[in-house]
Amino acid sequence: MTEITTKDRLLDTAERLFAERGVKETSVRDITKAARTHLASVNYHFRSKNGLIRAVIARRIKPLNKRRFELLDSYIAEAGNKPVTVERILHALIAPSIELYLENPHFLSFAGRMISTPDKQLHRIFASQMDEVFSRIKDQLMLAIPDIPEKELMWRIHFTTGAIIHTWTNHADLEIRSGGICKIKDKEEVINELIAFCGAGLRA
Amino acid sequence: MTEITTKDRLLDTAERLFAERGVKETSVRDITKAARTHLASVNYHFRSKNGLIRAVIARRIKPLNKRRFELLDSYIAEAGNKPVTVERILHALIAPSIELYLENPHFLSFAGRMISTPDKQLHRIFASQMDEVFSRIKDQLMLAIPDIPEKELMWRIHFTTGAIIHTWTNHADLEIRSGGICKIKDKEEVINELIAFCGAGLRA
DNA sequence: ATATGTTTCATACGTACGTATGTATCATTT
DNA sequence: AAATGATACATACGTACGTATGAAACATAT
Numbered sequence: 253m254t255e256i257t258t259k260d261r262l263l264d265t266a267e268r269l270f271a272e273r274g275v276k277e278t279s280v281r282d283i284t285k286a287a288r289t290h291l292a293s294v295n296y297h298f299r300s301k302n303g304l305i306r307a308v309i310a311r312r313i314k315p316l317n318k319r320r321f322e323l324l325d326s327y328i329a330e331a332g333n334k335p336v337t338v339e340r341i342l343h344a345l346i347a348p349s350i351e352l353y354l355e356n357p358h359f360l361s362f363a364g365r366m367i368s369t370p371d372k373q374l375h376r377i378f379a380s381q382m383d384e385v386f387s388r389i390k391d392q393l394m395l396a397i398p399d400i401p402e403k404e405l406m407w408r409i410h411f412t413t414g415a416i417i418h419t420w421t422n423h424a425d426l427e428i429r430s431g432g433i434c435k436i437k438d439k440e441e442v443i444n445e446l447i448a449f450c451g452a453g454l455r456a
Numbered sequence: 457m458t459e460i461t462t463k464d465r466l467l468d469t470a471e472r473l474f475a476e477r478g479v480k481e482t483s484v485r486d487i488t489k490a491a492r493t494h495l496a497s498v499n500y501h502f503r504s505k506n507g508l509i510r511a512v513i514a515r516r517i518k519p520l521n522k523r524r525f526e527l528l529d530s531y532i533a534e535a536g537n538k539p540v541t542v543e544r545i546l547h548a549l550i551a552p553s554i555e556l557y558l559e560n561p562h563f564l565s566f567a568g569r570m571i572s573t574p575d576k577q578l579h580r581i582f583a584s585q586m587d588e589v590f591s592r593i594k595d596q597l598m599l600a601i602p603d604i605p606e607k608e609l610m611w612r613i614h615f616t617t618g619a620i621i622h623t624w625t626n627h628a629d630l631e632i633r634s635g636g637i638c639k640i641k642d643k644e645e646v647i648n649e650l651i652a653f654c655g656a657g658l659r660a
Numbered sequence: 661a662t663a664t665g666t667t668t669c670a671t672a673c674g675t676a677c678g679t680a681t682g683t684a685t686c687a688t689t690t
Numbered sequence: 691a692a693a694t695g696a697t698a699c700a701t702a703c704g705t706a707c708g709t710a711t712g713a714a715a716c717a718t719a720t
Contacts, residue, residue, distance in 0.1 A: 258667080258668085271574070272574055273574050274480070274573070274574050274575070276480040279706075279707060280708060280709085281707080281708090290668060291669085291670085291671090291708095292668080292669070292670085292671095292709085292710085292711090293667085293668075293669085294708090294709095295709060295710075296666095296667070296668080297667090300708080301707095301708065365572050365574075367626065368565075368569050368622075370477050370478050379629055383633060386633065402637075403638060404649065406630065406633070406634040406637070406638050407630070407638055407646075407649040407653070408649070408653050410622065410623070410626070410627075410638070411619035411622070411649075411650065411653045411654070412619075413622060413626075414620070414622025414623065414626070415615035415616075415618040415619050415622075415657075416618070417618060417622060418614065418615070418617060418618025418619075418622065419614070419615070421572035422571065422618070423614075425583055426614045429587065430607065430610040433606075433607045434607060434611055434614070442611075445608065445611040445612070445615075448657075448660045449612050449657035450615070450657065452656040452660035453652075453653035453654065453657040453660075454653075456652045456653055456656035456657075483676075484677080484678065484679085485676085485677080485678095494698060494699045494700075495678095495679095495699085495700085496679085496680085496681090496698080496699065497697085497698070497699085498678090498679095499679060499680075500697070500698080504679075505677095505678065505679090
């Protein structure tokens with residue numbers, strides 16, 4: 253509950269409020285009040301509100317992609333000379349995000365929205381990180397399903413991304429609409445459903 | 457270029473600026489200035505900024521869903537006693553939105569973002585409209601692919617939605633990343649790719 | 661114990677915002 | 691032509707915002 257430093261408390265609180273209310277809708281005063289510190293602390297620790305936003309993002313995004321690459325590399329090593337299966341490639345892409353979501357839902361609902369933010373600077377932060385991931389995923393998919401033309405593959409990776417991100421941002425609606433039977437808490441189920449859907453879509 | 461009434465000019469301008477910059481990031485002053493009218497006109501014609509936001513949404517969302525239902529109904533009639541194919545069901549869901557996007561890209565990139573807005577009131581406007589659509593789409597899909605358990609179907613409709621919305625909001629990234637080969641302007645291609653991907657995913 | 665660097669805090673500044681008000685202009689009807 | 695209602699407009703109010711400043715409290719090291 254109580255974090256060690258003010259700086260961490262600010263990061264945690266900002267992350268939560270950004271997710272719950274939006275970035276523009278959350279004032280520095282809201283954040284510092286909720287973090288039980290003083291107004292000037294954001295400017296002291298992060299230079300500006302924008303600095304805080306960037307710090308919130310930086311804290312989570314690198315570890316997430318690191319985990320994806322670790323998984324992907326392990327599957328590549330495991331497969332030896334043979335291509336990694338589509339399902340394993342998707343698992344490396346999807347599972348780390350769902351795991352992160354269940355550890356800390358705030359960041360990914362925030363991030364999911366920021367991926368389509370009109371703020372070009374913020375958008376670029378996420379887009380550049382995703383480019384790395386897509387590049388590696390695409391390489392592996394081209395080995396796994398070599399018959400799919402590149403153009404088609406790019407569309408399908410795009411749709412896959414959409415399905416994943418929509419799950420970060422809008423699973424609550426699904427839970428309500430499904431009368432509570434589709435829950436993001438069912439981690440394995442979410443991952444398996446995403447992999448089944450996107451896997452079939454990719455091979456289509 | 458020049459619209460007939462101030463009211464329409466405000467709607468068009470607001471729609472564009474909301475899409476380009478975001479709702480919170482667009483001030484009433486920005487809108488009225490770009491629409492070449494005076495500050496007070498928003499309050500006069502729409503009561504408040506919030507009223508303007510709602511009017512922008514109302515103008516587009518009903519006709520969009522009307523078109524979807526028209527298509528779906530025509531496919532149902534055409535199929536007679538037999539179930540409508542998955543591909544036709546998806547066509548009724550997808551094609552009207554891509555067509556609207558190409559007529560007026562502003563609304564759907566705005567709407568795509570608003571579907572995951574933390575603003576509960578705004579979110580509800582979109583979510584309630586989508587509930588209607590999902591309900592009818594789901595009924596038809598249950599006839600088309602009766603072997604898929606309901607829970608699984610709901611997940612897959614959710615993923616389908618994600619793929620579509622992500623295309624409204626983030627196709628520009630795909631176009632860049634693909635070196636220009638995947639373009640939303642290729643209407644038939646986008647629709648066909650979406651249908652192929654989601655169709656395969658739904659049947660998986 | 662004193663000095664030094666770090667963190668906390670109260671407060672102030674300038675700006676931008678949504679909205680309300682009062683008046684002026686225009687169009688329509690009689 | 692006069693009256694009436696709709697629209698346009700300039701302007702003011704109060705509030706909320708991000709940031710800056712300078713002093714206070716605290717911790718650490720010598």
